[in-house]
Amino acid sequence: MINVGVIGYGYWGPNLVRNFHETSGAQMKAVCDLDPRRLSLALKRYPTLQTTTDHRELLKDPAIDVIAIATPVAAHFPLAKDALKAGKHVLLEKPLTQSTEQALRLLEEAAKRNLTVMVDHTFIYTPAVRKMKELVAGGSLGEVYYYDSTRINLGLFQSDVNVIWDLAAHDVSILDYLFEDKPCAVSATGISHVPGSPESMAYLTVFFESNLIAHMHVNWLAPVKLRRTLLGASKKMLVYDDLEPSEKIKVYDKGITLKDNVEGVHQLLIGYRSGDMWAPNLPLTEALRTEAEHLVHCLENGERPMTDGAAGLRVVQILEAATRSVRLQGQPVELDARRKAA
Amino acid sequence: MINVGVIGYGYWGPNLVRNFHETSGAQMKAVCDLDPRRLSLALKRYPTLQTTTDHRELLKDPAIDVIAIATPVAAHFPLAKDALKAGKHVLLEKPLTQSTEQALRLLEEAAKRNLTVMVDHTFIYTPAVRKMKELVAGGSLGEVYYYDSTRINLGLFQSDVNVIWDLAAHDVSILDYLFEDKPCAVSATGISHVPGSPESMAYLTVFFESNLIAHMHVNWLAPVKLRRTLLGASKKMLVYDDLEPSEKIKVYDKGITLKDNVEGVHQLLIGYRSGDMWAPNLPLTEALRTEAEHLVHCLENGERPMTDGAAGLRVVQILEAATRSVRLQGQPVELDARRKAA
């Protein structure tokens, strides 16, 4: 039985508590939040939970195996470091940390003590992204040319991180999961709509060592909510619309065909294919449940989680580079090769 | 009566001929195309037209006032230059020319002879874009924060220009029309999906001297066709979907409100507003008809067309800068101040 303590019972914390509560093999032991009213809410729903405003109580409790951290990003690093030092495994809400530096130090700490660091890259555990991975890895799309994502809506403006760290973190973690290709540079542009606040809209292009290119539009100030990703590829193309109640994934048997042309007339080289569309049925399992079960499984079997600390680091590197590029009006920022190896 | 000769009867030429044919005040006189089969098609439909494979015949014809050019872009400059030298007004399909240099020379030639150069920025003459201009200029949207456009579909891959000169030309001309703000730099990324061919997908960010930012996604290799523009603004926000049969424009009474907060707590500063949505009724007039009538009106009254050569030049400058930035992986390219003044 894996015993879990959760720090942070704000927006996401209750989802963690509910899912660990209902995962066999896991047991919710304690919840910590600085706001006693949040703790009363937790208690009302789960009367047997220990609650505290002092996270050190969780770290001291020898019955607790894992600390799950769902606080503002700024608190991720100090809390996770303390938890590791207290000998606990940690699960961190995305993004892992505020900087590459912090991420590297956490990984080092965990390695030293042989502890697990897992990052809550939730989308990796959704049936839709799993299906995309299956299609990409299985080769049925052919060579993937580009990943293009639009992730926009009205709000919620964050004060401590910009929209890249909030929304693009999802897409960058999906990129990290879907493709073996190595990213090498980022060009990004963006702007803040609120004076003195972090960027509220941004556009990121991630270049890969292969021909793959990825682009994201993230925005807190949009008239409509969109969650839509396109995959362009050589054999088939795909649209993933996360707001569709069913048919989230549509695979189009569409594309271009390049033909050898002895006379070299360009116009004749390119043919257009248009075939059937297919929307695979997807199960309705909740991502966070799959994720909680995965963590329990990894801890029980000494395996690395799919979204381990290294994945969290790779994502943070790209978010960091993107933010730097925004400040340089799109000037490309290379991803440090040494760190990429992490 | 304004007499018109059209050069190029391929994809767009027939639309020009049809519209000038039906515009009172204009008269279609002659059509030129290198392909005699295209000329037979024209003749079959308009038996009284003069047809020729030699454009010089049109230039020599004293009865012709205006030469409309609907050829591949590479031919724009030499044909327009010759037409101006022959004393003809010219209407050019977008983009005006292949380079800023060419555009400047055309403008000079026209100025010298007091002739009109008009560029066929078709979207400027659509009821939807007119309505957007009315809303932007009238102030009902408040301060516009961003213009975000997605203009993607499968095909038609061009061999002589990249996707920026083909598709982004539309958005850049709309930007030029909608906003008084001066663009100052461009950052763009993109890639070619066909080895040895021009870029087939691209992302452009246009920076303005004000806080306005514009972004375009143009793509010839997309699984779905999209033509959608978002305007983020301080009072209202707008979605323009050109593929909607009706309700192309939707205005959302949505946004954020910044409140003074004596204690300076950031989270309290931002409020979210969500009000009614409104889709203005738009007439069904064809853009090219409005455009033909506008040209006739301008020539008869000695007025400058809305989409004159200077507008064409400003668009070409941005397309040129964007293409340069793509080759530099997003490095921002400044727009030359002297030319911007043009």
Place this chain on the structure above:
Amino acid sequence: MINVGVIGYGYWGPNLVRNFHETSGAQMKAVCDLDPRRLSLALKRYPTLQTTTDHRELLKDPAIDVIAIATPVAAHFPLAKDALKAGKHVLLEKPLTQSTEQALRLLEEAAKRNLTVMVDHTFIYTPAVRKMKELVAGGSLGEVYYYDSTRINLGLFQSDVNVIWDLAAHDVSILDYLFEDKPCAVSATGISHVPGSPESMAYLTVFFESNLIAHMHVNWLAPVKLRRTLLGASKKMLVYDDLEPSEKIKVYDKGITLKDNVEGVHQLLIGYRSGDMWAPNLPLTEALRTEAEHLVHCLENGERPMTDGAAGLRVVQILEAATRSVRLQGQPVELDARRKAA
């Protein structure tokens, strides 16, 4: 303080319990269900609730003011009758009863004891239907010509009632709320897709004494889920799509104009108008919360609920007539004038 006991903790009961629990002025006292596992679930969430498998305990409890009944329809009448006899007010899930006869007897019982019978016509308490009522009653649509509703999806096949009593009950209650016009007859057709089971799809036309006509398509075996209502009217027309996350109501300034034509040529008499579309912003309040508060308010102030027993009776009359018409392949069934008066 109004004390509430709920009978039936299956699909809908938990929603009743949650809403009465959170409504100020109301207090959840006891829950009854025949299945002890359902009661454990209730207890786990609300540890202070009394639970029982014997509904008579609730009826005997002098502390309970209202009995809310969320059982299969067959149990509505006997349970409600007993509750009234025990001096309790009753709230019944829709449809009120299985027959007009039963409904009349309940109303009589309630009148005799001066008790309140309320029926849970949930849609009447939604912001969207409220907005429709406002538009209809305020006259901004003009004369309403028709109500057309499509309410279809895959499942849930009921065994004790046909699809009319399940799904059309919603639309008929909305009709009853929206219009002052008196319904006079029903023609309906339908079929069962499962041998030996009640009709699983049906089409109903309700005729009114005025020119208004209402039509409903209800279906448990549809490839897609639809919840869409059209209102045709003389000045404006309306689409209500309950599956839209926002913009559930769209008002179209569209219609026909009849012109006097001295020569009597028919074609000239009809003009078509096409104006703006408008989607009013709607609050996100939960219907059942509004409903719970309304019941509390009515009991405290001795007022009749909007969806009182008489409304429930009027709905049942139409469902009963429709079912009869289905068995007669669409032959119209008149609504009994005496009962209509109820």
Place this chain on the structure above:
Amino acid sequence: MINVGVIGYGYWGPNLVRNFHETSGAQMKAVCDLDPRRLSLALKRYPTLQTTTDHRELLKDPAIDVIAIATPVAAHFPLAKDALKAGKHVLLEKPLTQSTEQALRLLEEAAKRNLTVMVDHTFIYTPAVRKMKELVAGGSLGEVYYYDSTRINLGLFQSDVNVIWDLAAHDVSILDYLFEDKPCAVSATGISHVPGSPESMAYLTVFFESNLIAHMHVNWLAPVKLRRTLLGASKKMLVYDDLEPSEKIKVYDKGITLKDNVEGVHQLLIGYRSGDMWAPNLPLTEALRTEAEHLVHCLENGERPMTDGAAGLRVVQILEAATRSVRLQGQPVELDARRKAA
């Protein structure tokens, strides 16, 4: 070579002329219209056409093989009868005639002279309806339970026929094509929104000798345009949306499964299946072109057209019965067995 004369050059006539003009094996000879301005239009586009305001000139012309009639419905019967008497084959716009009586007389006349009567049931020649037929006939949908169609928009109000003869004619012809099942009765309701004018909205249920049921909603006064048909069936279900630019047909691997249940508990008998969705690619061929080619082929080879006079008669019988049922408020009208045999 089949020589064609067209009577009626209003809304649909130009489409007939254009398609016969471009169909190899056919030759457009002459056009008749009562309005000389319509004839000038025709001449302007097709300078070699004979034109006349007197249809008898076409009937007398021995060079003409087929008379295509695209006039108001009231003129169908007399014109077709005269054409047949003059020894011409006839192609009639839908619906074939204004009554069963007229249709029978035309068929008799044609049989006597061994001439072909074809009715322009255009939808039968669309790729989408062809694909539906293939899926229905091939058995991949299983047993079809129902056909449900919504065909509504604003306008065009007809003065000589009601909305059933105008819009439902399409669906009834599709029914006739898709299913072998014999229709046996019709129940319909409807109303006129314009005093003294024919019904402008109607609902039809067609009962078949099998369990199949068909329903149509047709309406000239709707706030939105819809063209959507659902097919419920035992194995798969289908949505056909004619307004979709691509993906007009979507096939859902969805439905119910009936299981044997030893204890006979009804609820357990029904299982719900939800699988992939699939949208077959459809060619973009124009229906009327396919139809013109089919007529030429039939005349050259002495074959019966798919949409022959008998098909036209079967459709007229149902439209006639539906109109009668509307006047009886939905009372079912049986289809005469003797005529059904036609």
